[in-house]
Amino acid sequence: MTDGLKASQIKGGIRPSKSFDQGRVCKDESCSTKLSIYNKRDHCFNHAPVKYPRVRGRILQETA
Ligand SMILES: [Zn+2]
Numbered sequence: 001m002t003d004g005l006k007a008s009q010i011k012g013g014i015r016p017s018k019s020f021d022q023g024r025v026c027k028d029e030s031c032s033t034k035l036s037i038y039n040k041r042d043h044c045f046n047h048a049p050v051k052y053p054r055v056r057g058r059i060l061q062e063t064a
Helices: 003-007
Strands: none
16 A cells, blocks of 8 residues: 555665765866766766667767
8 A cells, every 4th residue: 555655765775975086087088077076987077978868769860
């Protein structure tokens, strides 16, 4: 009867407040953007690999 509440439970237990190394910069060679210690990625937001969700198996492409 209360399946909705059950689904909202957090899995994996308690998460330690982990931070990452300070002074990291974007992995892009031409980029020196500093990364937040709380940013677990290796790239700044400009260079982070972006996953485009597929929309019904079709990718729209602009033709020059
Ligand atoms: Zn970058």
